[in-house]
Amino acid sequence: MHKLLPALLLAAAAALPVHAALPVADSQGEPLPTLAPMLEQTVPAVVNIFTRTRVPVQQNPLLADPFFRRFFDAPQQPRERIAQSLGSGVVMDAAKGYVVTNHHVINGADEISVHLADGRTLQAELVGSDPETDVAVVKVAAEKLSALQLADSDQLRVGDFVVAIGNPFGLGQTVTSGIVSAVGRSGLGIEGYEDFIQTDASINPGNSGGALVNLRGELVGINTAILSQSGGNVGIGFAIPINMAKEIMAQLVEHGEVRRGVLGAQAQDLTPELAQAFDLNAQRGAVVTQVTAGSPADKAGLKSGDIITHLNGRPVRDATDVRNVIGLLRIGQNVEMQVMRNGKPRTLNAMVEQPRATTVNGDKLHPRFAGAIIGDIVEGMPFYGKIEGVVVLEAEPGSPAWRSGLRKGDVIVQANRQDVADLASLRKVVRPNSPLLLNVQRREGALFILLQ
Template identity: 45%
Template sequence: DADEIKIVLSDKREFKGKIVGSDPKTDLAVVKIDAKDLPTIQIGSSGKLKTGDVVLAIGNPFGLNQTITMGIVSAVGRSNVGIADYEDFIQTDAAINPGNSGGALVNTSGQLVGINTAIFSTSGGYMGIGFAIPLDMAKTVMDSIIKTGKVTRGWLGVSIQNITPDLAKSLGIKDTSGALVSGVMKNSPAEKAGIKRGDIITELDGKTISDSRILRNMVADNAPGKTVTVTVMRKDKKELLKVTLGEFQDTKVAKKADFDFDNLLKDVVVQDLTPDLRERLNIPSDITGVVVAQVAQDNPALNALQQGDVIMELERKPVANVKEYSEIVSKIGAKDGVLMLIYRDGATIFITLRP
């Protein structure tokens, strides 16, 4: 959003920068300058970094240019930090302060391995937790911007989630690794390839998928139109599916409207999904189920269910209306957990309710 960009080199030369392209989803941009005899940095590989490796952060904190601090890699693959849409951060305890953002993170061989981006702090200053965008991700973004002026990402067309211990128990599996497919979009590459809701994606082109974040980043790193091999576990059987990836497009999901109903059904109040309610909540025509109108305050399900959720399946059985929901509930009997498939905020997800 800057009106003008000025580049100042270590030898005091100044240049006017031109933005070639930017990628808000990773908080990266490519800036071009017209100059000769520019110093360059050797490129390393962030994929080779391990916890405990020594790294150095270079930046301009508080206007103190060419400041170098040293630390170690505290962790790799950090996500859920809330900084960017695609997160796979290098966490380091090298001092990173305001002004370090955009600076180099290098290894002990002087090779670039990351781009400093943010700190975790309650005071605004250094507290021993800093984050850097891994170079492998940054290079993919950079190459795409230089080549096309924008970032294109592969698209599979599935809703995915991590497998919690509760979900694993409900699904009857022991391993919590992989990405659980909770929804498949119509006419998507996933649907055309035969991926189904309930599948667990364990590999992409032979590379292990430990959680949903890994899958999301790996799919995005592939070019649209590329055919990849997706390994899924389906009812204890391994299947290999060929998928030709589409191109990711941004979509916006409408927010739920507030509403009140009075149709008590045990501790969770549910309502038939009427045409009027479907329109008010902006629920797609292919979603069927009952709408959660209210959850009792003393109900453990409160933590998992939200007002406006659409319960599509209960214990793997489709739910079309309140009557069917009630009948299924009455037959569940004594269990330590109940598996539900719900629709929420434009996505379908599995949840487990605990007694």
């Protein structure tokens, strides 16, 4: 019996097809659907980005003493270490070599390398970046680059199929697919200006700055963040709409930074209760709560209680829409506002102006403020209209202000237990040769800092 087994196995093996393969057509002879032709055109325009950053190493005071090192034969401590990170980018202008990525991918980098799909690795220079939208532009000197066609991201709908292309975990070019789960996502606290496309296409660390494309291979967004407790993908990813990224890129290329104008008005969401109070049928819009005297909004005739329904022809869903639209306008650009006032529609026109920021060198206020630049919270800042105080615009490392605990982005809301609304009110409280107790808001937390 056992002697028959090899013969049976050989017979079974001979019966197997030698060239087995997946079918390329269905039972009717029709080709099976595939994304391969589209990806062959789009993948070359998505690049991998690698950065190197020199980070100072905190020195041990004992090992900094030459006598101590010589006595114990201790090695010289390195003064810095090299930190490496990775991400993705998208070629937006093949002729000029402009690549768009995320600000957090290249932030603080000393060296930026771009690895192309054809195997070339190029050194890149930073053109400019905008932390408020998390958009950055780098430039490479290369020929035969491929760029993506741009879609109109305002036309995206929930349920549209999309494909994410990037460099997750440094594995190299990777493609995942999904749908648009939501549009206009905001209030996440990820960036200063938020109008995200939400997708369930798998986005992981390393995908940041990569492409989100539609089934025509057109760029609809720049992948930027995920919502996850573990750090891995759980089907909730976010991309910056390409319409927003395109406007930011234009300013970064022209100025190296984003120069935002101001309208001079604050607004809140139109809730069903407010709509009823204003006797409106509209369920979406933004209610003007304050208009700054002499501002573009004031000159245009905008008044507190007006309901903004459209800006430059675009429907306004809430106060975030107002902030996003104004934040993308350049200084000197016109904005057409369609508003409801006392139940009647009106059209107003304003020209956004340069913010009138008031700043002061810290040492002019208090010796322990030296090395810091303090300024009023002005329109265009992420906490404008949300908190009263003054903001630390700069804090030089190693300066008295830094050693006291102040950091860039801190908002001083109280000084010596008195509320601070602006620089003028801070000046009234500060005594140059007296201790100063500050209540500081830092990101999502708060702390007290004593200057003495």
